[in-house]
Amino acid sequence: MNNLAAWCFRTAVIYALFGMIMGEIMAASGDHGLMPVHAHINVLGWVSLALFGVFYKLWPEAAEGSLAGLQFGLFNAGTVVQAIGVTLILTGDESFAPVAAGGSALLILGMAMFAFLVYRHTRS
Numbered sequence: 001m002n003n004l005a006a007w008c009f010r011t012a013v014i015y016a017l018f019g020m021i022m023g024e025i026m027a028a029s030g031d032h033g034l035m036p037v038h039a040h041i042n043v044l045g046w047v048s049l050a051l052f053g054v055f056y057k058l059w060p061e062a063a064e065g066s067l068a069g070l071q072f073g074l075f076n077a078g079t080v081v082q083a084i085g086v087t088l089i090l091t092g093d094e095s096f097a098p099v100a101a102g103g104s105a106l107l108i109l110g111m112a113m114f115a116f117l118v119y120r121h122t123r124s
Ligand code: HEM
Pocket: 019, 020, 021, 022, 023, 024, 025, 026, 027, 032, 035, 038, 039, 042, 043, 046, 047
């Protein structure tokens, strides 16, 4: 397996464990106040990164070069920064909205890079 695909899966399972433990805590406590954070850690961190890993495994040439590494890094940074920003907003401090927005912008940038790599490498 090329290294980036492996790193996608290594990172995705950490988000999955974190997101599921968070879900268990939400279920046990009955406090679903951070549900959007739980949902996005799971769907961005676990599901999306695992899908990136599948793509980089199927099209290893797309994983070569610095763009794919940057894509992986930006998407990870976006997931973590968005989660921190949304957590702070939902726990009562609206002033952290720019942090959530910044994280979301990193996510969109990371996904735009991924879209570019997909279109570039699936032509043949
Ligand atoms: C041990 C595993 C998990 C537990 C205990 C758990 C628990 C929960 C709980 C308590 C909620 C709040 C439900 C509500 O307030 O209506 C929730 C919502 C959600 N969870 Fe999980 N979860 C788990 C794993 C996952 C995984 C693996 C994913 C995605 C791959 C996921 C995606 C979501 C989503 C998208 C929502 C929001 C649903 C909605 O909009 O109503 N969860 N989860």
